[in-house]
Structure formats: C-alpha cells, structure tokens
Amino acid sequence: MAISIILLFLPLIFFSSFSSSTIDRLSGASSLSVEHADDVLTSPDGVFSAGFFPVGDNAYCFAIWFSEPYSEGNRTIVWMANRDDPVNGRKSELSLRKSGNVIITDAGRLTVWSTDTVSASSVFLYLHENGNLILQNSEGGVLWQSFDSPTDTLLPQQLLTKDMQLVSSRSQGNYSSGFYKLYFDNDNVLRLLYGGPEITVYWPDPELMSWEASRSTFNSSRIAFLDSLGYFSSSDNFTFMSADYGERVQRILKLDFDGNIRLYSRKYRMDKWTVSWQAMSQPCRIHGTCGPNSICSYVPHFGRKCSCLPGFKIRDRTDWSLGCVQEFNLTCTRNETGFLKMSNVEFFGYDYGFFPNYTFGMCENLCLQICDCKGFQFKFIKHAHPSNIPYCYPKTQLLNGHHSPNFQGDIYLKVQNTLPIQEIGLDCSSTVVKQLNRTYTKHQENASLKFVVRFAMVVGSVELGVIFIVWCFFIRTHRNSSAEMIIDPKLEGKYDKGRMEILFEVALKCVAEDRDARPTMSQVVEMLLHQENDTELV
Ligand SMILES: *[C@@H]1O[C@H](CO)[C@@H](O)[C@H](O)[C@H]1NC(C)=O
Ligand SMILES: *[C@@H]1O[C@H](CO)[C@@H](O)[C@H](O)[C@H]1NC(C)=O
Ligand SMILES: *[C@@H]1O[C@H](CO)[C@@H](O)[C@H](O)[C@H]1NC(C)=O
Ligand SMILES: *[C@@H]1O[C@H](CO)[C@@H](O)[C@H](O)[C@H]1NC(C)=O
Ligand SMILES: *[C@@H]1O[C@H](CO)[C@@H](O)[C@H](O)[C@H]1NC(C)=O
Ligand SMILES: *[C@@H]1O[C@H](CO)[C@@H](O)[C@H](O)[C@H]1NC(C)=O
Ligand SMILES: *[C@@H]1O[C@H](CO)[C@@H](O)[C@H](O)[C@H]1NC(C)=O
Ligand SMILES: *[C@@H]1O[C@H](CO)[C@@H](O)[C@H](O)[C@H]1NC(C)=O
Numbered sequence: 001m002a003i004s005i006i007l008l009f010l011p012l013i014f015f016s017s018f019s020s021s022t023i024d025r026l027s028g029a030s031s032l033s034v035e036h037a038d039d040v041l042t043s044p045d046g047v048f049s050a051g052f053f054p055v056g057d058n059a060y061c062f063a064i065w066f067s068e069p070y071s072e073g074n075r076t077i078v079w080m081a082n083r084d085d086p087v088n089g090r091k092s093e094l095s096l097r098k099s100g101n102v103i104i105t106d107a108g109r110l111t112v113w114s115t116d117t118v119s120a121s122s123v124f125l126y127l128h129e130n131g132n133l134i135l136q137n138s139e140g141g142v143l144w145q146s147f148d149s150p151t152d153t154l155l156p157q158q159l160l161t162k163d164m165q166l167v168s169s170r171s172q173g174n175y176s177s178g179f180y181k182l183y184f185d186n187d188n189v190l191r192l193l194y195g196g197p198e199i200t201v202y203w204p205d206p207e208l209m210s211w212e213a214s215r216s217t218f219n220s221s222r223i224a225f226l227d228s229l230g231y232f233s234s235s236d237n238f239t240f241m242s243a244d245y246g247e248r249v250q251r252i253l254k255l256d257f258d259g260n261i262r263l264y265s266r267k268y269r270m271d272k273w274t275v276s277w278q279a280m281s282q283p284c285r286i287h288g289t290c291g292p293n294s295i296c297s298y299v300p301h302f303g304r305k306c307s308c309l310p311g312f313k314i315r316d317r318t319d320w321s322l323g324c325v326q327e328f329n330l331t332c333t334r335n336e337t338g339f340l341k342m343s344n345v346e347f348f349g350y351d352y353g354f355f356p357n358y359t360f361g362m363c364e365n366l367c368l369q370i371c372d373c374k375g376f377q378f379k380f381i382k383h384a385h386p387s388n389i390p391y392c393y394p395k396t397q398l399l400n401g402h403h404s405p406n407f408q409g410d411i412y413l414k415v416q417n418t419l420p421i422q423e424i425g426l427d428c429s430s431t432v433v434k435q436l437n438r439t440y441t442k443h444q445e446n447a448s449l450k451f452v453v454r455f456a457m458v459v460g461s462v463e464l465g466v467i468f469i470v471w472c473f474f475i476r477t478h479r480n481s482s483a484e485m486i487i488d489p490k491l492e493g494k495y496d497k498g499r500m501e502i503l504f505e506v507a508l509k510c511v512a513e514d515r516d517a518r519p520t521m522s523q524v525v526e527m528l529l530h531q532e533n534d535t536e537l538v
Contacts, residue, residue, distance in 0.1 A: 022046070025186050027124035031095035034060050036085065039148070042067065043127040047250075049091040050127050052092070053077065055175050059086035062094050062104055062113070064133055064146060066250070069271040076273065078131055078153045078252060079146050083113040096125055100143060102135055115144040131155045152178075154226055154253040158233075160184075162222035166255040167295075179288055180259040180322075184222040189215045190234045192279065194259060194287035200349045200400060200430050202259070202287045203279050207381075214238070226253050230265065230276065242276035258304075259286035284402035287348060291323025295345060309398065310340060311415055323399075330416050332371040339364060339375070339412040346407045347377060350397035356389060363392035367414060379409025447486075 010155035022042040025033070032051060038089035038162050040051035046067055053063040054072065064079040068144050081094075082104055100119030103111050117123075121138045128134055132155075133146035148159045154160055165183035170176045185191050185201075192203035200206070204213035211217075216237040224234035230242030230251060242251070242263050249265040252273070256262055260280045280286055283304050284296035290306035294314075299305050308314055312324035330337065352370055355363065362380060367373040377393040398413075422438040 008429040025124050025126040025215045026096045027095065027122065029098045031093045034089055041125070041127045041133070043129050043131070045129050046126055047129065048131045049079075050133055052094075055086050058089045059068050060089055061086050061090060061175060064127070064131060068269045074271055076252070077131070077175065078155055080151045082113040083151060083169070084177055087112060094124065100137070102144070103514040117143040123352075130157050132158070152255045156226050156228040156251050158226070160224040160513075168255045168259065168260075170256045171257050178257050180255055182255050182261055187217045188220050188222055189217060189236045190224055190238055192259065192261060194400075196288045196399070198349060198399075200287045202285060202348075206348070226263070230263070232263070240277055244276050258283070259288065261457040276290045278317065282404070284404065288321060290401065291321045293324040293326070293398050294320070297403045309401075309413060311413075328416065330414060334368055336416055337368060337416055338417040340415050341410055341412050343410050344405055344407045345401060346409060347395055347398050347411055348400035350392040350395055350399055352396050355394075356386070358390060358392035360390070363394070364412070366392065367394045367412075369393060373414060375411055375413040377409060377411050400405060457477050469487060486519075
C-alpha cells in the first residue's frame with residue numbers, strides 16, 4: 001500500500017523538482033531562497049535572470065546573468081550584490097520587506113547587503129529587459145536600481161557616472177573585488193587605475209598629458225555610455241566604435257581581472273563572446289601584473305610572462321602578483337654596491353624624484369647616496385621639455401616592470417658586489433600569466449598542443465638549468481676578473497668589456513620576449529667558450 005502511494009506520487013515529485021516556473025516580480029513581503037534553484041527572477045523577454053549563484057564551496061552571491069547558456073560553468077555574470085560577502089548555501093535569502101527595503105541575509109541571521117530603501121506605498125522588484133534590477137513603488141518611482149551600482153560590467157544603455165566605478169574581479173574564478181578600477185578622475189578624465197600598494201594610473205598613457213591623449217578636462221558632466229549598436233562615448237571626449245558596430249548583437253563592456261577593459265559581443269543565444277574592442281593593446285603596460293621586483297614581457301601566442309629580476313626569487317609560484325623577493329640583503333655601504341644594467345626595461349612609478357639633465361654619473365651617485373634606492377631609470381624623453389636631455393628617476397620600489405624592445409630606456413639595478421656571484425640567480429621560470437586574445441568562454445583544450453607546450457616548458461627549464469650551471473662554472477673559474485654581472489663603479493672601466501657583454505647577453509636572453517630568440521644549450525656553450533678563447537689570446 002505504502003509503496004503504491006509512493007509510486008503514485010513519484011512522477012509528481014519528479015516533475016515538480018525539474019519544471020522551472022519563472023518569477024517575473026517580487027511584491028509584498030516575499031523572498032528568493034538560496035536553497036531553491038527555481039527562485040530566479042527573469043526579465044520579460046527571458047534574456048536576463050537574477051538569483052543566487054555559487055561562487056565557491058557553499059558560498060553564494062546574489063547575481064544577474066544572461067539566462068543562456070544555462071550551465072553554471074558558462075554563465076555570464078553582469079552584476080553582483082554581495083561579491084565580497086558570499087552567503088551560506090542554507091537558509092540564506094534575498095527578501096523584500098513591507099517597509100520597502102531589500103536585504104540579503106546569511107544563513108537566516110546576519111544581513112550582508114541591503115538597498116537601504118523605505119517606502120510608504122507598496123513596492124515591487126523586477127528585472128528589466130536591459131538587465132537592470134529595479135525596485136519600484138506603486139506610483140512608478142524608482143527607489144533603487146542595479147544599474148546605479150555596477151560591479152565589473154557595463155551593459156548597453158547603462159550609464160557610468162561620476163560616483164560610479166567598475167571594479168575588476170580578483171581572478172578568473174574568483175568574483176571578489178580585484179585591484180583594477182575604471183572611474184572618472186578629479187580632472188573629469190575617464191581612467192583605469194591599479195590599486196596596489198600605491199595607486200597608479202595606466203590608461204590613458206600616464207606619460208601623456210590629457211590633451212595629448214585626446215581627452216578633455218573641461219566637461220564636468222562625467223558620463224560614459226555604450227549604445228546598443230556598439231558606440232561608446234564619454235564626456236571627456238573619449239569614444240570608440242566596436243569592430244562589429246551596427247550589428248544587432250548582445251554586448252557587454254567588462255573590466256577584466258587582468259586589468260584590461262574589453263567590449264565583448266555575441267550573437268543571441270550563442271555562448272561564445274568575442275572581443276570587439278579593448279583598451280590596452282600592450283598588456284604588459286597594465287600595472288601590477290607581475291608584482292614587485294619582476295618583469296612582464298609579452299610572448300606572442302602565449303600572453304604575458306613574468307620573470308624575477310637577477311638576485312630575486314619568486315615569492316609564490318601560484319600567484320605572480322606577489323612578485324619576487326631579494327635573495328640577499330643589500331647593505332648601504334657605498335664601496336660594496338654596484339649597478340646592473342637591463343636594457344629596454346621600464347619600471348613605472350615609485351620614484352624618489354624626477355631629475356632632468358642628470359648625467360649617468362650624477363644619477364648613479366644620487367642612487368648610491370639614498371639607502372632605499374633600489375636602482376634608477378635612465379632615459380631620454382621625446383615629448384618632455386626640455387627634450388634631448390637625459391632624465392634620471394631613482395626608484396624606491398621596483399614595480400610595474402616591463403620589457404619591450406620599443407621602450408627607449410634602461411634600468412640600472414643596485415646590486416651588492418662583495419657577495420659571491422653565484423648567489424645572483426636569474427629566475428626565468430616563465431609562467432604565462434594569461435592569454436590576451438581569448439574569447440570569454442573557455443576554450444576546448446587541445447590535448448596535443450598542451451603536450452607540446454608542456455614538453456617545451458620542461459625542455460626550456462632543463463636548458464636554463466644547464467645554462468646556469470655553465471654560467472656558474474665559468475664565473476667560478478674566473479672569479480672577479482669576470483665581474484660581469486656587476487659593474488663596480490670603482491673598477492672605472494678596468495674590466496673586460498667584451499666578456500661582460502657576452503654574459504649580459506646570455507643573461508638577458510633568458511628574459512627575451514620571444515622564446516625563439518633564446519639561445520639553445522649548445523649556442524650558450526659556444527658563446528661562452530668562444531669568448532674564453534678570445535680573451536685567452538689577448
Ligand atoms: C577570492 O579572493 C579573496 C581575496 O584573495 C579571498 O579572500 C577569497 O577567499 C577568494 N574566494 C574564493 C571563492 O576563492
Ligand atoms: C560550456 O558550453 C560548451 C558549449 O555549449 C560546453 O561544451 C561546455 O561543456 C560548457 N562548459 C561548462 C563548464 O559547462
Ligand atoms: C571635444 O569634442 C567636442 C565635440 O566633438 C569638440 O567641440 C571639442 O573641441 C572637443 N574638446 C577637446 C578638448 O578636444
Ligand atoms: C559634456 O558631455 C555631455 C555627455 O557626453 C554632452 O552631452 C555635453 O554636450 C558636453 N558638454 C559640452 C559643453 O561639450
Ligand atoms: C634580510 O633582512 C631581514 C630583516 O632585517 C631578515 O628578516 C631577512 O632574513 C634577511 N634576508 C636575508 C636573505 O638575509
Ligand atoms: C668598504 O669600506 C669599509 C670602510 O669604509 C671597509 O671596512 C670595507 O672592508 C670595504 N669593503 C670593501 C669590499 O672594500
Ligand atoms: C644640461 O646640463 C649641462 C651641463 O651639465 C648644461 O650645459 C646644459 O645647458 C643643460 N641643458 C638644459 C636643457 O638644461
Ligand atoms: C586575435 O584573434 C584574432 C582572431 O582570432 C586574430 O585575427 C588576431 O591576429 C589575434 N591577435 C593577436 C594579437 O594574437
């Protein structure tokens with residue numbers, strides 16, 4: 001009897017748990033529970049949905065996403081209420097109160113988020129066709145809307161105004177607030193900044209004046225806006241047009257976790273987003289990528305790569321944003337300090353000062369006098385006035401480093417010359433940070449390509465290991481006649497220049513932008529032996 005009753009109700013249980021009834025508005029005193037997969041608000045055309053989304057183990061955020069594709073792993077999130085305060089998977093809910101307030105409670109207790117609204121008349125919450133979640137009263141007044149508090153994404157028709165900002169997420173799979181912001185600055189210019197230990201702006205190019213970057217500081221309305229055809233305009237005169245301008249496609253403007261801002265578009269219901277515009281074409285110019293004491297270089301087809309500076313080692317192999325730490329402590333004794341030149345390398349910000357028309361010697365002396373000086377940037381600036389004179393920038397920290405053949409300037413690192421040279425390693429563990437040219441959805445991984453890449457990386461590290469051993473051997477057998485790594489100011493040019501150049505070349509090829517440009521094992525041995533023979537003959 002009992003069994004037959006169960007059998008009778010089984011289809012009912014089955015269907016009730018799998019059919020999805022769409023909710024188009026919340027009114028009265030009502031709520032959406034984290035425990036019910038069906039508790040999702042849907043826009044009238046079905047394009048957008050709002051509900052609880054899993055962001056980690058038993059951690060949920062109330063979010064708005066594109067309803068298609070349905071699978072959780074592929075969902076395109078466009079807004080989040082409590083990105084930095086995820087709630088428990090049991091008893092958490094979003095509730096509309098009779099008072100007119102909307103709150104999110106964690107496990108039935110703590111309020112982690114609220115709209116802070118009150119209303120004498122009745123209110124209702126609904127999702128507009130443009131993706132805007134709106135709290136409205138019965139007179140039609142808007143009490144609150146999600147468009148006023150964007151997270152990392154701007155939808156067409158959504159305004160970015162003076163008190164708003166887009167904040168990137170922490171990483172690919174972590175939706176918490178990250179380090180990058182798009183906002184209107186005090187001078188009315190729309191900018192991208194990196195909020196690391198020190199706040200630095202990297203877009204528009206900080207070396208240009210606003211007017212040189214075609215930005216206007218005069219219009220104080222501070223409004224930016226993307227239209228549905230793919231045209232973006234900002235009150236500081238910055239505009240762009242998407243590559244597929246005019247096509248009726250879905251679009252999102254997103255500040256990605258890597259600090260680049262990209263416009264994505266896709267055909268309706270197709271799940272692949274393609275990049276139709278991006279702010280930074282040179283990804284290493286985005287600040288904060290590789291953390292302190294490391295250099296970012298761009299490897300075509302791979303993406304950005306981080307390398308530790310000579311004398312430094314990586315802090316955490318899984319997180320390059322933490323950068324590298326010094327393998328030994330620098331003393332402040334003048335006669336024990338020298339400089340190592342790295343060409344076409346720039347470190348942005350953290351200047352002790354700005355010293356125009358300083359000769360190399362003056363700049364070097366300045367850095368030696370300052371204990372905290374980690375090195376100095378020495379370059380000629382085209383646009384500066386007066387032009388064609390050298391500019392000296394002693395650095396208190398080595399951050400936002402990047403290597404580019406296009407960069408006309410060198411960095412001189414302060415190094416200790418009394419320590420055995422073997423201690424100065426060059427950590428070339430090249431981790432590809434991320435792809436620039438990716439579509440938003442995950443690529444199907446190509447197994448054979450993956451194998452080739454892994455194989456190449458293994459061969460590469462073995463190669464580098466051998467280079468290092470040979471290098472150490474070479475240096476050991478020619479200790480301090482070959483102070484190649486370190487230019488001691490006291491030597492005053494009384495060193496073997498040719499030999500130094502060769503070793504520099506070998507060292508710097510390790511951080512070469514292009515993998516193919518790096519020497520093979522046999523080439524290195526040849527270079528070193530050749531050099532040795534030459535000097536023996538002299
Ligand atoms: C996301 O990153 C933040 C900051 O590092 C961390 O506190 C949080 O636990 C991470 N969340 C997940 C789900 O990994
Ligand atoms: C994402 O969508 C693609 C294509 O529909 C599918 O093959 C893939 O399994 C999905 N990924 C996840 C994580 O659901
Ligand atoms: C900004 O654009 C407007 C209209 O196109 C133009 O009149 C104005 O001169 C521009 N301002 C600057 C500073 O370029
Ligand atoms: C300022 O920018 C707004 C928005 O782009 C525009 O409508 C307005 O005409 C601009 N004002 C001036 C004086 O250019
Ligand atoms: C450098 O100095 C700090 C503090 O003085 C010390 O904690 C650290 O161990 C030193 N590092 C090395 C490599 O000697
Ligand atoms: C540097 O100078 C100090 C005293 O001025 C001296 O004690 C030390 O030995 C010198 N070091 C070297 C490497 O010459
Ligand atoms: C730069 O300094 C030199 C002397 O060191 C001086 O002759 C020259 O006029 C200076 N140039 C500028 C542009 O200040
Ligand atoms: C990015 O991808 C597009 C199309 O897939 C390709 O034409 C373009 O060359 C790529 N750009 C880079 C920098 O790899």
